[in-house]
Amino acid sequence: MEIRKPLRGVITAMITPLRDRDQLDHAGLERLIEHLIGGGVHGLFILGTTGEAPGLSYRLRAELIQRTCKQVAERLPVIVGITDTAFVEAVSLAAAARKFGAQAVVASAPYYFPASQVELLEYLEHLAAEVPLPVFLYNAPTNTHHTFQPSTVLRAADIPHVIGLKDSGGNMAYFHTVVELLKGRPDFTLLVGPEELMAEAVLMGAHGGMCGGSNFFPQLYVQLYQAALAKDMEQIRLLHSRVMRISATIYRVGRHASSYLKGLKCAVSLLGISEDFMAEPFRAFGSAERDKVRQHMVDQGLLPGVV
């Protein structure tokens, strides 16, 4: 199966169901994938930030790629995060992605070291030359502390294999600048990261979004995407308001910056889909926070209330 160019729609930035520090929740993974396909999403992005990839062993990452591709069985494109500080390990993950049947990879800047735009562009050139699959760039400044400047994206778009950008920076002026620069490249996919910005991004020219929330409520994000495609502003405002409410509640339980990830995994777990074990340095919510997430879900009709 070859990936469409551009790739359109809602791509789930998939959580990684874990049973333990280095053990996948196999049954949970299968249920999650069926939940997402049943919910109508247009692709899966595994081993991204939402998938806690940097916190997982390479063995487990390879296993996740293999099991996901097998379960999906080409019903959807599977896109694999290979972002790594070590070039050799990123290439190795890409080889695994190819071997097990994924359709594309996603690569951000090698974090840890500061690097200039010149260095980042060279890095992307070297990486794409070694990777046997189409490559999406991943602009993720919050976590990598690097930004691919718009001019770097424009140049990188000319590297063979580089087929798109996922922008998680949350800065729509940046995103619009990239959209303008790439007007001559209708095949180059432009996806936006924060789900809170997906609607307006699609209205203004993006091809879709990568949405964490679609792990537990895929229909909402798919419907919002379709409303944006249809330019149905009334429907957009209604659905977008639900998206914002999820962000303001389920993702805001707990005291730490990790509350988004914890809330998300907890919500999926409360639906009975997969366990909410988390990789270090995090751990799943305790019962007090779990109850709060449950109550938010009940309030928003995502879980039935207690009879």
Place this chain on the structure above:
Amino acid sequence: MEIRKPLRGVITAMITPLRDRDQLDHAGLERLIEHLIGGGVHGLFILGTTGEAPGLSYRLRAELIQRTCKQVAERLPVIVGITDTAFVEAVSLAAAARKFGAQAVVASAPYYFPASQVELLEYLEHLAAEVPLPVFLYNAPTNTHHTFQPSTVLRAADIPHVIGLKDSGGNMAYFHTVVELLKGRPDFTLLVGPEELMAEAVLMGAHGGMCGGSNFFPQLYVQLYQAALAKDMEQIRLLHSRVMRISATIYRVGRHASSYLKGLKCAVSLLGISEDFMAEPFRAFGSAERDKVRQHMVDQGLLPGVV
């Protein structure tokens, strides 16, 4: 004249025409105001970041308020930036704004010192109590290094006199969060700062935008606002693309972070409206940069080409 609640439309974040470090360009100011009113903007915001307010003497700021109000003569609301590190000086500017006939003031956090949200809220309470005009909050983290958290905005919205928010942070997830929180307050004005985000902000619930570019090309921003109001996506994409082109060219001449301000003042000057002298620590473009701005304007039909 009382200010409408909410205030809607394109508010020009007006540049301050200067002849020298401490001298207004009087004729330029009059021409600029007529240019803006003729161009259809819905209000003037003077003494903001685009107006170089922090770089101007208090004497000159007072003079600008007086002359602007006189020239406008209530044809439009005049909103005055009073953001200051010193409470007493901010109050004094507000008194001048009232005396000379302005309709509202805009106040950001007192920059320089780090301050907590509790301290910022108290500051706003104290300030609003001393200010004899309606107050817009101004979230301007790039310059003040403070953010009014959404929960702070929600509380500040209950302070008497506080009637709206201008958000210049450029983070649309933040803006949407505020929109959601203030759904019960249809009278509370929500304006977005970066002109590159005005279209989507209005589509998603903002009342308008403060646009620097409207200093030289008011019609473009007014038409974009109207297209957004009308939910005319085709027109929006066309006009938004022109806005992005201005940002990518006229605001990007020169090497420094000040290129937005310099390009803007230079463009107004090239239209023969006012001089482009700048307050310290900046200075107007030299002829090389000025020629580049001119060429960009010619290319975009903002100036006639050389015959």
Place this chain on the structure above:
Amino acid sequence: MEIRKPLRGVITAMITPLRDRDQLDHAGLERLIEHLIGGGVHGLFILGTTGEAPGLSYRLRAELIQRTCKQVAERLPVIVGITDTAFVEAVSLAAAARKFGAQAVVASAPYYFPASQVELLEYLEHLAAEVPLPVFLYNAPTNTHHTFQPSTVLRAADIPHVIGLKDSGGNMAYFHTVVELLKGRPDFTLLVGPEELMAEAVLMGAHGGMCGGSNFFPQLYVQLYQAALAKDMEQIRLLHSRVMRISATIYRVGRHASSYLKGLKCAVSLLGISEDFMAEPFRAFGSAERDKVRQHMVDQGLLPGVV
């Protein structure tokens, strides 16, 4: 009285005793100055960060300059902070400093706007040309969000009137770089800002330090300076440990970033020297925090315990 070049010793970054938002505590100011002179400090720096200068009206700033100079009566050099976002206001403060008999001024970057090193250097050239007193540069990145790069300091040292640098950045590698660059200029004063770094700075080549803690305990900082001059490491470690204890206790009461300023003013007030009213956006500690500061002072022998 002309200022020595280089200026050596402990310069107190003096708090501003206030009775109200726009009223000096006159008697407190007099007592404070006598306390400092009696405590052996080598100069006074008024209207700096510790003096809450950006939060004070210009009227009050001028009054403070006048009263301080009168009370000091040339027993010590008085150095006046003129840092301002507005060039004209900075020059006006410098004129007041000259008129009332101060010996020098201190100028940081005009905060609010981002500015390049080229722009900052030009700013300093223009400013020094208008200022009728010797100028110290003030590197204060935490508050101004600008850094004078070492190469900028080196160039600025050639501007007539520019006689020294106060570095409050807290980065000793930066400070050493400046020390090395200015080895050919033994007349150029190099002072370090954070009192926690004064001892090592003097050991490694600085001429002295500006110490906030010397407002309430001038002897400690003066003795530490003298021990550093004498290279008496045993004495240095003993006194430095007391300095660190003050930082870890009296400056750490309260929840906000302003705890340093609040703790300092509270400590001076507990000694019966001056009131601890604070300029917006802060306010003096309530009784719970005040009791904690008192207890820390008792524990450290700065106040007698209750009998």
Place this chain on the structure above:
Amino acid sequence: MEIRKPLRGVITAMITPLRDRDQLDHAGLERLIEHLIGGGVHGLFILGTTGEAPGLSYRLRAELIQRTCKQVAERLPVIVGITDTAFVEAVSLAAAARKFGAQAVVASAPYYFPASQVELLEYLEHLAAEVPLPVFLYNAPTNTHHTFQPSTVLRAADIPHVIGLKDSGGNMAYFHTVVELLKGRPDFTLLVGPEELMAEAVLMGAHGGMCGGSNFFPQLYVQLYQAALAKDMEQIRLLHSRVMRISATIYRVGRHASSYLKGLKCAVSLLGISEDFMAEPFRAFGSAERDKVRQHMVDQGLLPGVV
């Protein structure tokens, strides 16, 4: 061989000699280790930031540990960086370190994800429990974007196996705070990272420093350490000035933030010790920059001039 507590002296933050992306320069590694032992350093820290660890494959990291331990043959303690975003991989590196005979490991925060102090402390507890060697904490905020707050260091010092801290933050007020907090723990090693701060740190209570520059000029840093131990201020100033000159020249060639690493590897290569191939995203200096580094070394007597 057991590691001394506290560990004292100059520990070389060793570069990783590479022949290619995934190939060690074996002969270079042997020469480098002999050069360092011959130069008198007191320990080797491999796989740190200076060792480009995050950019190396796990296979190569294990090989480096093995070859280094074998070559050193317990003449010096070998300390191994195990910092990783993935807990399982960090533990696996620690197991390799133990197996091949290293004396201790160094662990920083798992970068990529933001984490709170509570989460970091738990992480350290979990990690130390799985690591079969003594652990040094590594405060490296520039690269990890995490800081171990002093109170976290104090608590972590009570975790079994945790024996010291290397602080690379460059903030001496932070370092002094930690020194004060740990006064009751004379066995807990306190090392400072930036070599520009080693002299003053040792004067004020540190046990030593990790110095990158000792890769090419070990004697200088060892002598500076000894002068600091002896409190010989005249000698300290002389040697410290040479250290600062290296920082201002050899580490400042090239345009990017990576100039420190590139200059360091280039200098070692110019001495004929090992190759200067660099891991992605960097590459070795070209001939223009290499000539500049050579000239700086000639000027400073680190290389003979051309006859």
